[in-house]
Amino acid sequence: MDTTTTGDLDIPANIAETLVDPVAYADDRIHDSYRWLRANNPLGIARPDRFDPFWVVTKHAHIRAVSRQNDLFHNADRPTTLTTQALEERVRKITGGPNLVRSLVQMDAPDHPKYRALTQGWFMPANLGKFEGRVREIARATVQRMLDRGGACDFVEDVALGYPLHVIMEILGVPEADEPRMLKLTQELFGPQDPDTARVRDALSAEQVSAMLQAIVADFSAYFRKITEDRRRNPRDDLATVIANAKIGSDYMPEHDQTSYYMIVATAGHDTTSSSTAGAIWALARDPAEFAKVKANPELIPGLVDEAIRWMTPVKHFMRSATADTELGGRKIAKGDWLMLCYASGNRDEDVFEDPDRFRSDRKPNRHVAFGYGAHLCLGQYLAKLEMRILFEELLPHLKSLSLAGEVKMTQAYFVSGPKKLPIRFEVN
Numbered sequence: 001m002d003t004t005t006t007g008d009l010d011i012p013a014n015i016a017e018t019l020v021d022p023v024a025y026a027d028d029r030i031h032d033s034y035r036w037l038r039a040n041n042p043l044g045i046a047r048p049d050r051f052d053p054f055w056v057v058t059k060h061a062h063i064r065a066v067s068r069q070n071d072l073f074h075n076a077d078r079p080t081t082l083t084t085q086a087l088e089e090r091v092r093k094i095t096g097g098p099n100l101v102r103s104l105v106q107m108d109a110p111d112h113p114k115y116r117a118l119t120q121g122w123f124m125p126a127n128l129g130k131f132e133g134r135v136r137e138i139a140r141a142t143v144q145r146m147l148d149r150g151g152a153c154d155f156v157e158d159v160a161l162g163y164p165l166h167v168i169m170e171i172l173g174v175p176e177a178d179e180p181r182m183l184k185l186t187q188e189l190f191g192p193q194d195p196d197t198a199r200v201r202d203a204l205s206a207e208q209v210s211a212m213l214q215a216i217v218a219d220f221s222a223y224f225r226k227i228t229e230d231r232r233r234n235p236r237d238d239l240a241t242v243i244a245n246a247k248i249g250s251d252y253m254p255e256h257d258q259t260s261y262y263m264i265v266a267t268a269g270h271d272t273t274s275s276s277t278a279g280a281i282w283a284l285a286r287d288p289a290e291f292a293k294v295k296a297n298p299e300l301i302p303g304l305v306d307e308a309i310r311w312m313t314p315v316k317h318f319m320r321s322a323t324a325d326t327e328l329g330g331r332k333i334a335k336g337d338w339l340m341l342c343y344a345s346g347n348r349d350e351d352v353f354e355d356p357d358r359f360r361s362d363r364k365p366n367r368h369v370a371f372g373y374g375a376h377l378c379l380g381q382y383l384a385k386l387e388m389r390i391l392f393e394e395l396l397p398h399l400k401s402l403s404l405a406g407e408v409k410m411t412q413a414y415f416v417s418g419p420k421k422l423p424i425r426f427e428v429n
């Protein structure tokens with residue numbers, strides 16, 4: 001990409017700055033920017049300070065077009081999430097590549113399909129069915145704890161954070177006592193810009209950020225090394241046993257790949273599901289008519305789940321890079337160019353979704369891209385939807401009314417974000 005030219009390709013500096021400003025993701029300014037971009041420059045170049053220039057892909061059709069051409073748009077060649085130049089340089093010094101870990105997200109063919117096949121079956125509906133009973137027990141206990149709060153709670157703290165964490169840790173095979181450690185590591189990894197979750201609260205230098213990220217990876221690595229040793233000696237019916245014993249060819253996975261694999265499963269599955277779950281309750285709490293509609297028609301619960309995932313879109317972006325010169329939406333993309341897939345924008349695209357800012361549990365069809373698209377399509381989508389459906393099936397019949405009881409606060413993060421405080425009031429039937 002020519003880094004010096006400016007012109008009608010470039011998006012205005014103030015809009016580009018919101019894309020890299022974690023705070024903009026916490027106060028809805030990001031949606032103003034996305035709306036402007038879709039209308040005025042749906043595929044333009046952002047050149048914010050401290051970052052390499054990148055294409056900003058805001059239309060649903062373009063996000064799908066990039067995501068399904070996995071040979072033309074790679075994951076592994078450049079950072080898979082937005083990263084400053086200084087941080088990328090540090091990471092390259094440490095690992096020799098653009099990313100600190102090598103999970104499914106940071107792989108391309110031929111490795112990606114081989115590694116994905118190792119656990120894909122576990123995450124398919126046919127296998128997940130066997131967990132449904134246990135997930136329902138966890139959901140019931142979670143709902144009971146909420147009801148015991150006596151009419152008011154912080155839905156994030158009391159329900160949304162713990163529930164998906166507990167489910168994925170059981171499936172993975174991590175003991176309950178270690179869940180707080182996993183939650184903290186995930187929040188530090190996904191929202192390092194949020195002052196409430198970051199390890200260091202002030203503005204960080206690239207050295208500090210890379211040291212922090214390395215420490216997080218080292219924590220995960222040390223933790224899961226013990227789990228691997230145990231599952232090779234004492235295999236169980238859990239996902240850790242599959243990862244610990246998986247072979248690529250005739251050998252176990254290299255240790256770094258294995259840590260990365262545990263990390264993606266241990267982290268990708270709960271913050272995202274928590275944010276979507278909280279999004280659903282937020283939407284129902286501020287709209288009594290929508291709440292009444294879902295209460296009266298429980299068959300709308302799967303629609304509620306999908307709409308919450310669309311409306312919240314917890315994963316705001318992933319990056320890709322072009323492996324060859326190509327054309328997209330009338331723009332000439334050059335080999336090596338970096339592209340930001342703005343899922344949360346695609347999910348409010350007026351050409352695809354009628355009245356896109358409105359939350360409608362009966363939205364049909366709902367072809368959102370919150371789980372991505374193509375070869376990297378979220379491995380955990382069926383699990384996330386199953387967990388959410390079961391929670392609402394267990395919770396909604398108990399609730400007579402639901403309303404907001406204070407200010408909703410969002411995490412400040414440009415990668416994964418959602419409500420971090422959701423005070424609600426409720427009456428029980």
Ligand code: HEM
Nearest residue numbers: 104105268269272273315371372373376377378379380384
């Ligand atoms: C990948 C979103 C829940 C595991 C992804 C991607 C997105 C995403 C956007 C990238 C897709 C792409 O590049 O095309 C979400 C959302 C969730 C959720 C919004 C909840 C509502 C889960 C759960 C798990 C999970 C419960 C379970 C462990 C993964 C994995 C990948 C992935 C392993 C990498 C797949 C690959 O690169 O092949 N997810 N996810 N996710 N997700 Fe999820």
